[in-house]
Amino acid sequence: MNKKISTTYLRYSIWLTALIVVVLIVLLALTVYTVRERSIIELFSQQQASIAEQKASRINETIAKCEKGLVMLAGNASLADDDPAVREKLLQTLYEELPGIILTVALLDGDDVIRAVYPHDAEPGMTGNSIEDPAVVHAMKKMHQRYMGELTVTDGPTGPSAKTVAIGMPIIGPAQTYRGALLAVLHPGFIVGRRHPPGMADPGDFWLVDESGLIVFHPDSAVIGSSIEDLSPPGDSPFRMFTYADRHYRDIVLKKDGGLETCIAAYAPIRIGISQWWVVLVTPHEKVLGPVRRASLNIMLGAMGLIAVTIVTAVSIARSDVKRMRLKEELKRLKEREEWQSKLLREKMTMEGIVEGSPVPMFVIDKNHRVILWNRACTDLTGWGPEEMIGTDHYYKPFYEIKRPFLADFIVDGNAGDFETFYGEGKVARSETIEGAYEAVKHFTKFKGRDRHLHFLAAPIHNEKGEVVAAIETFLDVSKEVELTRNLQEYAETLQNELEENIRLNREVEKLYRYLQSILDSLPDKVYELNRDGIINYVSRQIRPGVYDPKGRHFTDYVLPEHRNFVITKWEDAKKGIFRPYELEFVNKEGKKRYLLMTPGPVKGTDRFVLVERDITEFKELEKKFYESQKLAAIGQLSAGIAHEVRNPLSSIKMSLQILEKRLQPDGNDLKRFRIAQREVEHLEKLVSDVLIYAKPSAPAKAPCDMRSIIDQALAMVEKSINDKEIDVVKNYQEPVDLISVDPSMISQALINIFQNAVDAMDHGGRLVIAMKIDHAALTLEIEDNGCGIPEDDLPYLFNPFFTKKSYGTGLGLTQVEKIIDQHEGSIQVHSRKGEGTRFVIVLPRGMV
Known part of the structure; x- marks a missing residue:
């Protein structure tokens, strides 16, 4: 009974054990299958991302090669040839250099009109049309720069349009003039011919997506031009992965045949002008996991067959298989770890070799402020070797006697705001070239026996998470540069002072030049x-x-x-x-x-x-006038002598005529003849008197006089002439009239001459106006008539001796008037026009009254 129970128990134990083992095997198989599937997808995704990046790199290289070919072709002088065959040959050369890549090569003239296209059947009807894209025209024609960007091309006049890549190169003539451009339109599907290297499994379908998410190239032409969002179910946005994903691959769900399909999408960016497109490599999960699933199913069927034969054997096989699989995975992880360690070791040795061989002194500290690298240049500059520094925080000793933080310490601790405490305000500056780095220049008075200026530059070292794990600091001896800068500043100050002095001297010279020039110009x-x-x-x-x-x-x-x-x-x-x-x-x-x-x-x-050169014409004229005046003076003296000699005989003749008239008492014609003789003698006496007054004028006997009485005396002397012509005399005197110091007889004689000339110039019934005003300094007398006036040509000679236009007289009257006024230190002016009368203005100083 106990044996049966034991047997049953053993049977049930075996079956239970077998069942448990079977369940475990199934669960283990499913788990291994899922993990294996995920691992294969991850590895395949990384491989696809690498292929996408390589493809993006080749596309960029191809675009660069195309651009280089355009540059060489744009500089070819044969493009200006009018022969179409020559231009077509040049376009064909570029087209054949990149077979299957360039869709069309077009030559544009200065008006952006397409003049030549190769091949001819690539874009029918293109020749003669203009480029309408404003971005293309602006870049090449306006900015004289190359263009690389999007361009929409049409497959024939009525065919569908597609977006592709265009590269344009302007043709610049002499004087920077725009003469046209070369435009290469790339085939959007030129990646088809280079999907994968020979011998490698087909990686999937290549897509080309622009920056707005539109599909530029797709193996299915019906999809081209659609948005990538349209291929995904609602709520899923695969386009966001291009911008925000931290990896270059991910799983996406796409619509297919009315259902959904999970795919691996690996992508890499390419630069098209100022736009960013993406090369996307899409592979369905089914295509990747199909062979794996078939192999796993065979294993599971074999395991189930073994379980059916013997549970213990199945359990052993299952346990052995699980153990073997675990060992395999562990071995794989250990191998990968060794590879990574080896790679890191090589990179470490490479970086240490670069740092150690650098001529720039530098050291690296970790988060604990311990030196982990001290290069040879540091040793040469400071005299401290790496064996004394590595693993310690003694990097301050070559520079300071006591411990103090360096720039690297602040960066490691994240206390960049404490720089001013140790270095002073404004002494530390953020580096313009290295992100997160700081730099400063420090002066050391006794660094290795002499003054030095050291330039410190510290930068953080980040791990893969972006955390600061260490800091590197370099220092250079910039003493020569600082000294050179100081010398340049001193030299610049000296030049500035000399320049200012030269400017000052130049201004003084210019001032002196202008001064002398103004003197010369005024001469x-x-x-x-x-x-x-x-x-x-x-x-x-x-x-x-x-x-x-x-x-x-x-x-x-x-x-x-x-x-x-x-x-x-x-x-x-x-x-x-x-x-x-x-x-x-x-x-x-x-x-x-x-x-x-x-x-x-x-x-x-x-x-x-x-x-x-001096114009001496006036001097010559004055000299001539002087000689003439000397002649006139001699004539005057001669006339005075003659007049003096004639005066006495005339007096005797006049007296004799008067005696004879009294004795003979003639009448009739005899009396008339006596009167004529007496009148002519009186005329000769006046002539002699005028000559004597002009030739030998006497000094004026000045005395205080009332000018009104002098004027009345003069008018009385010409009263007969005034009455004969019935001339109206008008007097306008300013009241009261003060006395003036003059010689009354001389002034009266001058006024008589003026009054007599005025009467002679007026017709019967004329008007003579006499106006007088006096102030504290002088008396002004104006005598105006409405006679015939004086011609303008005669005015300059009016006061010349012996000048007269009358048929009688000596021409000395106004000469005497001018001489009398001059003797009284006065002035006389004449204003006259022919037919409008004459006005004399006499100004006499009052003198001592």
């Missing part, structure tokens, strides 16, 4: 500077507008031909050191004779000469 003389050959280098006064500038010409070009030999002789004398002034005479454009005085002279310290 009536014109100054010429001549070189030894007689070429004019400078003229003092500005040349009038429209007059040719004489600078650079020989001065004899401006000398009249009749004077040229004479001037050349004087010029030769001047070059010999004989400087004598000479005169030149010429007739100007108005026909007037002018005289010039030319005075040559040397410019001391040079071989140049100065020639001063």
